Amino acid sequence: MKITKILFLSAITGLTLAGCGDGFFDVENAGVASKEEIDEIGNSSPDALIKVVEPLMLGLNNYTCQYNTQSSSSTVHNDFGLMSIYHLSDVMNDDLAFDQRGSGWFTYDYQLDYWSAQYVRPFFYWNFFYSIIAKANDIISKISTEVTDEDLKAYRGEALVYRGFAHAYLAQMYQQTYIGNEDAPGVPIVLTPDEAEDAVAGRAPLRQVYAQVEKDFKAGMELLAGWKRPNKTMIDEQVAAGLYSRVCLVTNNWDDAITYARKARAGYSVYTPNELLTDNAFNNIGAKEWMWGADITAETSTKFASFFSFVCSYDAGYGGEAGQYRKIDARLYNSMSASDVRKLLFKHSSTGVDYTKQEAAFPEYTNLKFKKVANWEADYVYMRVSEMILNEAEALAHKGDLTGAATVLKELMEQRDPSWKLLQVDVDGVYQQRRLELWGEGFSLFDHLRLKKGIDRNYEGTNHLAGSCYTIDAGSWYFLYQLPLRELDNSDAIGPDDQNPAPTESKFK
Numbered sequence: 001m002k003i004t005k006i007l008f009l010s011a012i013t014g015l016t017l018a019g020c021g022d023g024f025f026d027v028e029n030a031g032v033a034s035k036e037e038i039d040e041i042g043n044s045s046p047d048a049l050i051k052v053v054e055p056l057m058l059g060l061n062n063y064t065c066q067y068n069t070q071s072s073s074s075t076v077h078n079d080f081g082l083m084s085i086y087h088l089s090d091v092m093n094d095d096l097a098f099d100q101r102g103s104g105w106f107t108y109d110y111q112l113d114y115w116s117a118q119y120v121r122p123f124f125y126w127n128f129f130y131s132i133i134a135k136a137n138d139i140i141s142k143i144s145t146e147v148t149d150e151d152l153k154a155y156r157g158e159a160l161v162y163r164g165f166a167h168a169y170l171a172q173m174y175q176q177t178y179i180g181n182e183d184a185p186g187v188p189i190v191l192t193p194d195e196a197e198d199a200v201a202g203r204a205p206l207r208q209v210y211a212q213v214e215k216d217f218k219a220g221m222e223l224l225a226g227w228k229r230p231n232k233t234m235i236d237e238q239v240a241a242g243l244y245s246r247v248c249l250v251t252n253n254w255d256d257a258i259t260y261a262r263k264a265r266a267g268y269s270v271y272t273p274n275e276l277l278t279d280n281a282f283n284n285i286g287a288k289e290w291m292w293g294a295d296i297t298a299e300t301s302t303k304f305a306s307f308f309s310f311v312c313s314y315d316a317g318y319g320g321e322a323g324q325y326r327k328i329d330a331r332l333y334n335s336m337s338a339s340d341v342r343k344l345l346f347k348h349s350s351t352g353v354d355y356t357k358q359e360a361a362f363p364e365y366t367n368l369k370f371k372k373v374a375n376w377e378a379d380y381v382y383m384r385v386s387e388m389i390l391n392e393a394e395a396l397a398h399k400g401d402l403t404g405a406a407t408v409l410k411e412l413m414e415q416r417d418p419s420w421k422l423l424q425v426d427v428d429g430v431y432q433q434r435r436l437e438l439w440g441e442g443f444s445l446f447d448h449l450r451l452k453k454g455i456d457r458n459y460e461g462t463n464h465l466a467g468s469c470y471t472i473d474a475g476s477w478y479f480l481y482q483l484p485l486r487e488l489d490n491s492d493a494i495g496p497d498d499q500n501p502a503p504t505e506s507k508f509k
Helices: 003-013 036-045 048-064 084-092 121-143 150-173 193-198 206-224 237-251 254-265 308-311 331-333 341-345 384-399 403-415 426-437 444-451 485-490
Strands: 096-098 290-294 326-328 378-386
Touching: 036 121, 048 121, 084 096, 084 308, 084 378, 084 444, 121 150, 121 485, 150 206, 150 237, 150 290, 150 444, 193 326, 206 237, 206 426, 237 254, 237 290, 237 378, 237 384, 237 444, 254 384, 378 384, 384 403, 403 426, 426 444
Parallel strands: none
Antiparallel strands: 096 326, 290 378
């Protein structure tokens, strides 16, 4: 069955309510409640509806760090939820270098060989985000637009934000970037049955996809306004604003990018140099810069099949004792000034650091950023305040306010590099700091796509894996996916003529 059909069905069958007592939710008398009955329950007995919706909201949050989201019958150590998406973003570019080819997990991403319709990766990405949309629609369907309970309003708002977030990430990987391609075919828009007139089973134009994304974000933020989330695993109004600022950078909506990035970071502060270098700066959701993330516990840890298995150089994982170290691109590392504290997040003989025996054995440029936590319980960072500063500064630079961009960027740079004294900064200047600050956190590919940049791994002194020293121009279809073969085989709305082209050019120039 076509996945979009499955998702619409999920939104309908999700109205089956059982196991919560209180009238319609009595276990013995459980059945399918009508929308009118659900709306009545939401207003007359919100606690009863919360008992239904809260587990669904928790399940949606937990899905972001779930192992094997594609329900494969095979081992899939490169499928651990949202951080899989973020990690493949980094390995598909030139800021992260492999030390060895390794086991094959993420290797084909690094080689930019995973784009074709019949491969696992296009389906994994498609399935992950449309599953988020299905789960979000299930929640949205259960909560009336007229509900007054603050928690129920927040859950509906959070689900709307998730839905907008998912459609936006889908649009970025199955079509060229928005600007200049506004009317190009994007992805299906999957909504609830009540919103059927706005849904599109085929490839909706990017303009329409992003219009729905904006609608969902703004409606979601309105519902989240003033709500105090119980923990950082949930999306509140500020996180929603931060996610929307990412979208605005893609659509070149600079004013909103500034407004929402500024709103997102209100009350947060960046790490000091000492805080940046602490053992828990990038593995603990309680750290002060973190705005949104996954709290990995003994119950939620996916151990060897996890983000830290690939990025932590200290543990027993693929990127550690297995020897498949994740390194910073040599040219990017060497672009940092000697006084930039971020140089210490990577192993290099020039730093003068007295490395431990284990660190001394790491190859040059190996990342030290993501530290080990016992029992594979390192948390996942999805958003932190430094990104919001960079978003705001970049949007100001795009608008031509180079002085304003420098002023905003200074908030970050005075904690990173005391030699940085610029009074003006352009877009490339901000982008350079994005590459350094957010290294390994999942932004590289998406930044390349929206800024229309290519990659260059083939330069004198490169530390990229032999055979993968590519030079690929911006706009290449190597950076994007074809629609999954399963979708084409089973869809009534998408056929072979709707498929993305295959890249034909050489990766070597």
